[in-house]
Amino acid sequence: MAVLKIAKLGNPVLRQVAKPVDLNDLTGSTVQTFIDDMIETMHHEGGVGLAAPQVNRSIQIVVLEYAENERYPDEVSIPLTVLVNPVLSDYSQEIKEGWESCLSLVDFRGLVPRSTTVTLNAYDREGNKIQKTVSDFEAVVLQHELDHLKGYVFLDRMKDLTQLSYQEEFEEFWLKKEDTASS
Numbered sequence: 082m083a084v085l086k087i088a089k090l091g092n093p094v095l096r097q098v099a100k101p102v103d104l105n106d107l108t109g110s111t112v113q114t115f116i117d118d119m120i121e122t123m124h125h126e127g128g129v130g131l132a133a134p135q136v137n138r139s140i141q142i143v144v145l146e147y148a149e150n151e152r153y154p155d156e157v158s159i160p161l162t163v164l165v166n167p168v169l170s171d172y173s174q175e176i177k178e179g180w181e182s183c184l185s186l187v188d189f190r191g192l193v194p195r196s197t198t199v200t201l202n203a204y205d206r207e208g209n210k211i212q213k214t215v216s217d218f219e220a221v222v223l224q225h226e227l228d229h230l231k232g233y234v235f236l237d238r239m240k241d242l243t244q245l246s247y248q249e250e251f252e253e254f255w256l257k258k259e260d261t262a263s264s
């Protein structure tokens with residue numbers, strides 16, 4: 082396994098629409114090794130999620146994992162999840178704003194409105210179908226990661242860029258007990 086280089090804002094790969102994965106390729110070692118590398122990279126960087134374009138591959142794969150953490154006692158943990166060709170639908174009308182960050186935007190945090198519930202359709206790394214409705218923190222992480230597959234970053238989803246902050250200033254001026262996510 083290997084830690085992959087993170088593509089940062091300004092790299093055109095982050096603005097491309099990622100291509101679907103041919104499910105037949107999941108039986109090959111190339112894609113499986115890449116998925117293992119994505120997981121290792123997410124762990125190494127301390128992210129809650131990682132999308133393939135963030136490691137310079139414009140294909141529709143996302144990994145996420147969140148272990149319960151005393152810093153965010155209100156968040157429910159997310160088991161290690163690999164999503165191939167994921168699609169979201171049934172976005173709830175109910176919207177909640179939460180602070181997000183992104184490995185591709187390094188030090189920024191911004192307040193982003195997201196639906197509180199979404200339905201996920203995807204495949205796992207073996208090509209089995211996944212369908213489930215997710216809410217709250219996991220729904221936010223999914224919306225953030227799937228945006229990467231469409232060429233969007235969280236800045237594009239902010240309503241008010243005056244709520245964009247560097248991490249240090251975020252901690253000094255903005256941090257309350259708000260939801261945070263690095264992905």
Ligand code: NI
Nearest residue numbers: 183184185264
């Ligand atoms: Ni991100």
